Amino acid sequence: MHFLPGGSILPGRHPVSKEYTVAQTVFAPWEDPNEKPLIQFRNVTKRFGDFTAIDDLTQDIFAKEFFALLGPSGCGKTTMMRMLAGFEAPTKGQIFIAGQDMARIPPNKRAVNMMFQSYALFPHLSVWDNIAFGLKREGKDAETINARVEEMLRLTRLSKFAKRKPHQISGGQRQRVALARSLAKAPKLLLLDEPLGALDKKLRQDTQFELMDIQEKTGTTFVIVTHDQEEAMTVASRVAVMDEGRIIQVATPAQIYEAPNSVYVADFIGDVNIISGRADPNGEKVAIQWAEGQPDIIGTTTTRFDKGQEIHFAIRPEKVGISTEEPQDAANKVQGKVLDIAYLGNISTYHVELPTGHVIKAQTANTRRLSRRQITWEDPVWISWTDTAGVLLER
């Protein structure tokens, strides 16, 4: 998605817009059957006592990917990462990195580096020595180490702080030291464990773009663990949504958002309205009987549904239109009453209660400044959406 040939990125700035990238070669090695994955999980299970952290997981990750493991705490994402680093061994199954079985290889013998959630900077060493730590262990000569550390300091814009100790710099700078240290050895694979968790929101957003820049410049494969869906969506080339030791869906951020494969994923990523009902398929259109006395919801799908099968209709609030007049050409329209309005500055979210008791969220962009709000509490309104706006889900 954001993977571009070098030079097309302005240093430290937002990458070029999506429309522009489409014209270039799309980075999608997972769609190329000839591409060899860098990391392979083969039926990996990890148990701690009688708790199963990872449950029979098989997954490929390709070179130069920015792969995000996303899920609630306890879903196994951190365990997956720690197995890649070598701090945990799988109970069953195999992990390959660049074709090599990692079973008996200790952390210090892996071409994998990790950026720790707590940063784990050595408090007794200066920024410079922290970054040089891994290089010195390789027994490189002083000149090589010097050049590499300086390069890393420039990359992370830390040159001014080289002599400081970790407790003498800010949280954002510490985060960059941790990144520089883990990149110094030029690993094949960089693991990032909630790398931005300790930063405030504004700094986190800036750092996300910085991370993407650095990933593109160095060409390193990044695997990031996060519980922040916005972060995963921003930085990743692919996102794996996890739950209870399993990967529920792996796809690009856009696919995850627009075509979730389950109610769990739809609900985990972003805001969503879920309406459950019975399917009545008719070609690629499916009518959903969802409430007595209400017209069926018409949706479009490529999966086959049986007549009468239980079905879940998921639609994002921004795809639901809201109006005071009855819309003429909408495939789906329902009347309701405004229950709540959340004004967020750039957008407003309306909670509309239907006569059936369902509450549907509809979102509109506030494109005009301080316009007289035409819809207010308790107003009768129409909500509507097209027949391709929502997703039909089996589970």
Place this chain on the structure above:
Amino acid sequence: MRRAFLIAVPYLWLVALFLIPFVIVLKIALSDVALARPPYMPQLDLSAGWDGITAFFAALDFENFWFLTTDDLYWKAYLSSLQIALISTVMTLLVGYPIAYGMARAAPEWRPTLLMLVILPFWTSFLIRVYAWMGILSNEGLLNQFLMWTGIMSAPLTILNTNTAVYIGIVYTYLPFMILPIYSALERMDDSLLEAAEDLGCSRTSAFWLVTIPLSKNGIIAGCFLVFIPVIGEFVIPSLLGGSGTLMIGKVLWEEFFSNRDWPVASAVAVILLLILVIPIILFQRNEQKQREAEG
């Protein structure tokens, strides 16, 4: 006002219990021995007015300090004390560090119990514990009985009344002072630092030397001073477990004071000992200060 009062309390304490006694000891050290009660001259006679005070100060001299340099017993005793203190500090560190490390690595629910076990010996009198060691180390003691029973030894091993017994006694007695500061430094250490070291290419052993040891450095320094400083002046352990060959300044001090009844020379020995101790105490304070700043 309140602030001044709060600061005054520790200062008054120090003046009453440290500075005034020290001035008295210093005064005795500058006096001459006399067959009198108290056994030294001169005495300050305030009833004689100004003449009494000038006569008193005129009689004070550094004769006793000079005397200490004429007899090589004294500087040998100082050196021997420093040597014993140094060796036993290193031995206490070698025994204490693994214990502290084991405690810090133990499961969190075990740590309070282990800590308790380290502190537990303080619940009995120090003297009783040293006497117990006499029972263990003597020729007919438990250790020799055990060694002869197993057949390792045919004749009893002479340990009691040697320097070996003194080292055993010191290491045993001062071990908690070494363990506690090291344990507190190790316990605070973030485990992810060791993982980071391994991740960056360290073996377990090199991670220990490059991360664990430097991060427990302040604990090690504090522990060493807490052992070294009191051991220099140690008297009970060398006099109960040591033999005639064990030369320590604490013992010399005791003999000057009680056997020779030469209070002025004994006081001079004490003043010099204090001056020797001031150096490590200042270094210790510096270390503590630096640690506080680093944590600041």
